[in-house]
Amino acid sequence: MSTCSVSKGCFVFKPSAKKRKLSQSTAHDFGIRNDDSEDTELRFVTCQSLWNQIKSETEKVQEDLNKQLLDNLMNFLSRFHSEFQEKTAEWTCRMKFREIPTAALVLGVNVTDHELTFKSVSDFLQNNITPYIALLEAKDCPGVKNLMQKLMGQLMNCYVDVDSLEDEDYVQVSQNRIRCSMSSLIKWYESVTKKTDSEAPSKKRTTSAHWQSPPVVVIFKDMESFTTKVLQDFIVICSQHIHELPLVLIFGIATSPMIIHRLLPHSVSSLLCIELFQSLSCKDHLSTIIDKLLLTAQFPFKLGEKVLQVLINIFLYHDFSVQNFIKGFQLCIVEHFYSQPLSVLCCQLVDLQKRVHSLSHDQCENIRRLPSFRRYVEEQESGKQVALLTTDNFLKEEIQKLLEDLHVYHENYVSILRCLHVFTSSLPKYPLGKQIRELHCACLENQVWETEEYESSLQLARMLNKSDLVTMLQQCMEILLSSSGKEFDKTVEKLKKFLTEFQNLEAEAFQEQDVSISSQKELQKKTDLYHLQKTLLELKESRRTKKLTKFEMLRFEVVDYIDSLVRKYLVPADRRTLHEILYFNTAAVLRGHLNAAPRTALHTALNNPHWYLKNQALKCDGGSISNKAPDICIVYKLHLECGRLINLVDWLEAFSTVVMAGEEPNADTASSDQMDDIIHARFIRAVSELELLGFIKPSKQKTDHVARLTWGGC
């Protein structure tokens, strides 16, 4: 395992994708925490299938998003390839310097996502253009030698993969012997392409999609980390042989393309023919993912407001990584199905009836314990209350009805949310946020119509001009028509009516314009200041008292109607009964998992050992130091009181005072001497443990002193 970091800190390695193997024991683990093991298996299976669905959906989204980039890349390559193939004797071609085609892929700073992009790029190239692809990373290439070794290793191995196995030993042998130089690479390329050409007609090959004399693509994954010398030398070498070996370079750039000029001097960059390819910005990527995963009725599982906020915050504040967002989403799913026994009901509507009917008595009790359900019960009349609390079967029917309602609610919610977003996203200053995810969070958080932002956005909406309003209404209509909810027939009709009314207004609008123009003309006539002031005042007065025009009336009507829709459909999810089953909302757990705080944890462990050890004796009050605490905790607490340099003798003194505090004071001298030795040893051990943890280091400034590494200096 290795990282791209040069530091020697700790790194978390996520296990590779092979853990997907379904085993009985995993299913068993799933139920350990809860006693009602009857549903755990079902929950586990549901969780698995749901995640698989979501995974394939995200992969599809990513594929679509990358398509543009890959097509551009393909065009780029094919253009150069045809040039290489032609080998024209034309004058310009002869005179022109043969540059190395280079694609600069600007991928954004979310380095964790790059792996996936490169994988899709190399897969795409492998399937469509060329089998000869080498992916290079800076950490493998400290020198040109290593780079060439890596490059040749990858290229020649791919040759084995493509071809039949009989050649394997030959390659294996030559692998050790072969000289790591460009000339042997060229020889290899010639032999390979010749072979392919001669074999191609007779043998049906999987590589038939590849071009003739396919280019050799070298991908530099992290351009920024390569050293200048390595890159320069490699490019110079390549450019010497570009006539024999159709090389194509791809630079993966995380920051900005300026880095090319920073890394390469003009003499080297003039050997390249660089074209820029911009991959999708990660924020757009996230929006698409949220759109496809959360704002859809496809999946029964939903995220609550706080959880979504945590995930989005991590994305925006920390890493910009869509992969991590999806991983967080996966964690939410697992956590929900693991911790919530009722999540067995978090399934597609088709399965719902069966699952509700097979609920056990315990599960029914679980439902009765849900806060949202209790609130619901309290609202019912007493007869029904009793039935709900005592009869399981009655409860089950009620549950099914409620859950179906919840599904319908979500569908309607999404449609109306989109409509509202159409309005709010075009308002100046975006009081409710520009992105639909912000609006979504606001609506989930509490009743959106009670917020100030909503009020101000309505105010602004009442000032929209006609053409904007009409296009927005049309957009809303499209959204509602495409939604699967059945309740919107009336709404659509209402919107249609608004639209026709707007059209009718057009005729009347002409007359009004005339009026306003005439008044304008009058204004222009007045040249006298006094008269001008008077007319202006009059105009103002008339405007204030003027009756609203028809358009304005209509505009009010439209905004009021939208408001009514919002109030009806955009009720926050946690007001709905049984929302606990479909919505995952325990943000604290998620935060604990995703937002690890090693420094804080270490400080807590050393400062307050009771927190982790749960030993009553360690419970301390305030800043006092208990002598029962582990030595390292005592030493740590003492060192917190010191400045940048700590005198070891004083420290030992303080340590022994604390340790001896609980002992009998009148022990005889012999044993106390011995005690001193033991204390001394304990102290030394504790200090070296602190050193190991990185809190102190030996100082050269003063003897018998150690230097604090944390905060002490500041």
Place this chain on the structure above:
Amino acid sequence: MPNLEHPAYPAAALLHLESLVPCRESQVSMLLSIFGERQQFSFPSIFIYGHTSSGKTYVMQTLLNTLQLPHVFVNCVECFTSRLLLEEILIQLQSCSSETEPTSPVPCDTFNDFVRLFKQALVSRELQDQTLYIVLDRAEQLREMEANILPAFLRLQELTDSNVTVVLLSEIVWELFRPNVGCFDPLTLYFPDYSIGHLQKILSQNHPPEYTADFYAAYINILLGVFYMVCRDLKELRHLAALNFSKYCEPVVRGEANERDTRKLWKNIEPHLKKAMQTVYLREISSSQWERLQHDGGEPGQLKGLSAHTHVELPYYSKFLLIAAYLASYNPVRTDKRLFLKHHGKMKKTNFMKKHEKTSNHLLGPKPFPLDRLLAILYSIVDKRVAPTANIFSQITSLVTLQLLSMVGQNDQLEGPRYKCTVSLDFIRAVARTVNFDIIKYLYDFL
């Protein structure tokens, strides 16, 4: 004009050679007189230097090829280890007399082996009776190999006791090569830059078949007028000439001007060339993009160059980390208290403002700072409370990966790592603007 003359070689070959190396006749005749006749021993090592594209490699290659002198030509950049270099020479030597099948190369790790194998190869190829030339192009790379390689090559004649001459080609002067102790000084030979007249002559030589030589020469004249100030690289100039020629011909092709209408043609091409100098010459846009642009008749302004994309989008806290790093790099430590503490106590303004540093910190460049200082500044410039989570620390590492910060000294992580901020003031101001942070107010240099 010095005509090439040498009794050892046929006059026809010399004439041909002369036509191939325009403006380098004196150098060639000099070389010829050093080389002498085929069987004569020549000077053991020759060092040729001169600027980029002053024809060193080209002249050597044409000279050796036209006169069919036995030679080995190696590019030292390509042979990045001494072993590769030595083996490459041996391989080329084997294929020098090409009748025999090239046998598999023998591993050659040391110079001692090389001398032995070299002698063997000479005997087996029957090359003893003529001078063998070993040309090492871009010889400056030799300095980075083992210390014995360069001196040994200089004395190769002596070491192998055979008729061999080593020619070193380089862009830098011999003084930068010279090892410390007694090494054999080669004969140095300087190739001067081509003058504008030379360039004009060489570039005009290859005119396209559709047009007359005069027409093309006029074009080259205009081209040099624009580019000679910035670029004397023959290769690059030829490339640019080929790229822009179609634009020059445009009025002629359309029938608006004839070939002699120099003024009109100049008016047409001059702004175009100026634009090319700012874009394609700097590789801001690639040559193929430039050609397509020309072909479609579009404006070069549509295509944004590489430098236009300076914007880097960063996560929220990464921006603040970068700002904090910048502040830590460019502010003296003692000013931190004053800048970031609300109640910084009594600190006289005059005292604070008294600049001990005569020069601005921005002229001195970034200074390294410890991690704790970075975090302390971060906490004070972010409005909200920032928990020191793993996410924050990993962002520092990824900023290092992106080369926006750099780690100073590869010391242990436990000893408190130190960083430097490597971004420019413009960049950090753009970043600070996106988070509404007035960075100028916090920079000591601007107070």
